[in-house]
Amino acid sequence: MTPGVARDKLDWSNQAHLYSKRERKMKLEDEAEKYLMNTYARQAVAFVRGRGMRLWDSEDREYLDFLAGIAVVNLGHAHPGVARAIAEQASLLVHTSNLYQVPPQLELAKKLAGLSFADRAFFCNSGTEANEAALKLARRWAHENRGGAFEIIACEGGFHGRTMFSLSVTGQSKFHQGFEPLVPGVKLMPYDDLAAARGLVDDKTAAIIVEPIQGEGGVRLPGPGYLSGLRELCDREGVLLIFDEVQTGMGRTGRLFAYEHEGVEPDIMTLAKALGNGFPIGAVLATERAAAGFAPGAHGATFGGNFLAARAALAVLREFEDGKLLAHVREIGDYFKDRLRNLAQTHDLVLDVRGRGLLLGMELDRPGATAVKHCFEKGFLVNCTAERILRFAPPLIVQKPEIEALLPVLDSALAELARA
Numbered sequence: 001m002t003p004g005v006a007r008d009k010l011d012w013s014n015q016a017h018l019y020s021k022r023e024r025k026m027k028l029e030d031e032a033e034k035y036l037m038n039t040y041a042r043q044a045v046a047f048v049r050g051r052g053m054r055l056w057d058s059e060d061r062e063y064l065d066f067l068a069g070i071a072v073v074n075l076g077h078a079h080p081g082v083a084r085a086i087a088e089q090a091s092l093l094v095h096t097s098n099l100y101q102v103p104p105q106l107e108l109a110k111k112l113a114g115l116s117f118a119d120r121a122f123f124c125n126s127g128t129e130a131n132e133a134a135l136k137l138a139r140r141w142a143h144e145n146r147g148g149a150f151e152i153i154a155c156e157g158g159f160h161g162r163t164m165f166s167l168s169v170t171g172q173s174k175f176h177q178g179f180e181p182l183v184p185g186v187k188l189m190p191y192d193d194l195a196a197a198r199g200l201v202d203d204k205t206a207a208i209i210v211e212p213i214q215g216e217g218g219v220r221l222p223g224p225g226y227l228s229g230l231r232e233l234c235d236r237e238g239v240l241l242i243f244d245e246v247q248t249g250m251g252r253t254g255r256l257f258a259y260e261h262e263g264v265e266p267d268i269m270t271l272a273k274a275l276g277n278g279f280p281i282g283a284v285l286a287t288e289r290a291a292a293g294f295a296p297g298a299h300g301a302t303f304g305g306n307f308l309a310a311r312a313a314l315a316v317l318r319e320f321e322d323g324k325l326l327a328h329v330r331e332i333g334d335y336f337k338d339r340l341r342n343l344a345q346t347h348d349l350v351l352d353v354r355g356r357g358l359l360l361g362m363e364l365d366r367p368g369a370t371a372v373k374h375c376f377e378k379g380f381l382v383n384c385t386a387e388r389i390l391r392f393a394p395p396l397i398v399q400k401p402e403i404e405a406l407l408p409v410l411d412s413a414l415a416e417l418a419r420a
């Protein structure tokens with residue numbers, strides 16, 4: 001028995017009192033209803049341990065995870081390298097603040113600069129915080145370098161997070177309801193429409209923010225030339241280009257960062273989700289020129305890039321070093337997409353199968369929630385976003401047999417949905 005397995009057993013016995021079968025309904029569903037704020041519609045399941053693609057619930061039932069905690073656990077659950085880094089660092093030093101040097105944070109910034117277009121990094125704790133910082137950076141940069149320009153142009157259907165500035169550039173009104181007034185100085189344009197972008201940029205524009213692939217918006221890929229067209233437009237007008245790679249980054253699309261597919265570099269890029277494989281960390285990466293928008297005191301984050309978070313992210317980056325994982329994502333992603341397309345041919349309700357690497361979407365002609373439920377009951381975690389798009393974002397280590405196991409389940413889920 002490996003030490004890892006022994007630890008799993010120990011965790012399980014330690015937590016059993018919380019999750020005994022008899023008490024499960026009372027303790028989890030009712031108490032969640034009573035004590036947690038009403039922000040999520042939760043499934044009636046509690047996972048208690050995981051390994052790679054697999055999760056086990058409180059009744060020791062096994063699931064295959066094709067969502068990875070919403071594109072977060074890219075290396076798989078309980079990754080030994082990340083677990084070791086966190087455990088080691090936790091018993092050494094967790095946090096001292098950014099008033100002092102934090103060597104692992106510096107090492108992480110250097111690594112990310114070496115792996116990307118960027119020169120400098122700022123660390124925070126989530127995707128919305130990363131975007132909030134990126135937008136503030138762009139505004140401050142433009143105040144000083146672009147005659148006080150302040151407007152941000154963002155895309156309809158985009159998603160950038162829940163804090164006010166990130167929410168204000170999120171192009172989906174359902175997230176805005178009840179939170180108005182939003183941050184002023186934001187304009188929305190249709191995604192994948194260069195003419196619209198050209199029509200909106202003027203001397204008040206500070207930056208354009210865009211996802212290389214819209215994730216929450218329904219796994220929407222822009223046509224070839226869109227991102228490079230935005231780059232040319234921003235260069236011509238002296239506007240900053242921000243790529244939100246919170247979901248597409250960290251190998252999800254088969255390159256470490258999605259912008260690499262077309263070789264179109266932004267001025268600022270945001271990361272979070274998979275950067276710490278589940279340990280909370282976000283990052284803003286920027287060129288020297290754009291990063292000059294910040295000066296001491298201009299922005300900060302108490303926890304940002306602390307010892308523990310930085311060590312987790314360094315352990316994650318190590319797994320990408322030899323390029324094998326990225327090659328695997330490209331190959332298995334193509335395979336998965338082909339298999340989904342095959343399946344789609346036998347189901348009229350499937351309108352499209354699309355995506356890149358292991359960020360795949362299956363667009364249906366009707367809401368997909370019951371298909372998600374069907375898969376869940378058969379032990380497969382998938383997700384539905386933008387109501388009609390089944391989203392597949394498994395850990396990047398997914399193998400063919402696991403994909404083959406999902407397909408018949410998906411087949412029956414789609415058949416059931418067609419009958420409903």
Ligand SMILES: *Cc1c(COP(=O)(O)O)cnc(C)c1O
Nearest residue numbers: 126127128159160161215246247
């Ligand atoms: C998830 C997501 C965010 C928000 O990240 P949080 O960590 O939930 O704040 C921002 N942008 C994109 C593209 C995302 O997918």
